[in-house]
Amino acid sequence: MTHNDVASLFLFIFARMKKALIIFAITLFVLQAPAQDKDLLNRIRTAGSSVQTIEADLTNVRLKAGVTTNQSGTLHFVSPKEMAAVFTTGQHMIANEKKLKVDIGVFHGSYRLREGGIPRSLSNIFLYAFQGRCQDLADENDYTLKTSSSAQYYDVTFTSKKKHILGVGYKKVVFRFSTKDLRVKKITLTDYKDTEDSYSITNVHYNVKVDKSRFQF
Numbered sequence: 594m595t596h597n598d599v600a601s602l603f604l605f606i607f608a609r610m611k612k613a614l615i616i617f618a619i620t621l622f623v624l625q626a627p628a629q630d631k632d633l634l635n636r637i638r639t640a641g642s643s644v645q646t647i648e649a650d651l652t653n654v655r656l657k658a659g660v661t662t663n664q665s666g667t668l669h670f671v672s673p674k675e676m677a678a679v680f681t682t683g684q685h686m687i688a689n690e691k692k693l694k695v696d697i698g699v700f701h702g703s704y705r706l707r708e709g710g711i712p713r714s715l716s717n718i719f720l721y722a723f724q725g726r727c728q729d730l731a732d733e734n735d736y737t738l739k740t741s742s743s744a745q746y747y748d749v750t751f752t753s754k755k756k757h758i759l760g761v762g763y764k765k766v767v768f769r770f771s772t773k774d775l776r777v778k779k780i781t782l783t784d785y786k787d788t789e790d791s792y793s794i795t796n797v798h799y800n801v802k803v804d805k806s807r808f809q810f
Contacts, residue, residue, distance in 0.1 A: 640775035641725020688716040
């Protein structure tokens with residue numbers, strides 16, 4: 594075997610090893626990413642499981658057709674199924690174990706909370722956010738799930754796999770959790786007409802007494 598043959602063989606082996614190492618690195622990254630996400634989601638759920646009640650201020654910012662509107666109100670939550678978001682404009686969303694009463698966006702009226710229905714999906718977005726139940730929301734709504742992080746927040750983004758002919762529902766939902774306590778601070782909903790509603794939760798008091806008459810209607 595000549596020196597040229599040896600050099601060619603060496604280059605061939607090196608190229609194959611380099612390709613194998615690249616494939617191994619990519620495979621390792623793909624395998625690790627879901628595990629990292631799962632660990633974060635489990636920690637968020639554990640933090641949310643300690644939340645029995647919430648009293649907080651709530652700010653809604655809506656971006657529709659290039660026009661931004663704002664409204665402020667209060668949030669009341671009792672785990673696992675009771676919530677009242679009431680704004681100074683009169684708009685509201687109140688859920689208990691059986692019904693949802695809502696006057697926000699395209700939703701107006703009182704609805705029975707049947708499994709698989711749009712009203713239950715809407716109420717569960719908020720209820721699950723407060724409880725850190727990200728994977729449950731993804732599973733129930735056939736959402737893909739992705740996490741990202743910054744210095745102050747973890748974002749969990751849900752993207753719908755479905756095509757809605759009538760355009761009712763949300764194609765994207767984002768939960769923003771604080772890196773300090775892993776509790777939700779902002780919920781952003783984007784519908785199929787690209788209207789974006791964000792709900793920011795501030796001045797939060799956890800596990801305090803809540804007047805449950807707020808959830809009756």
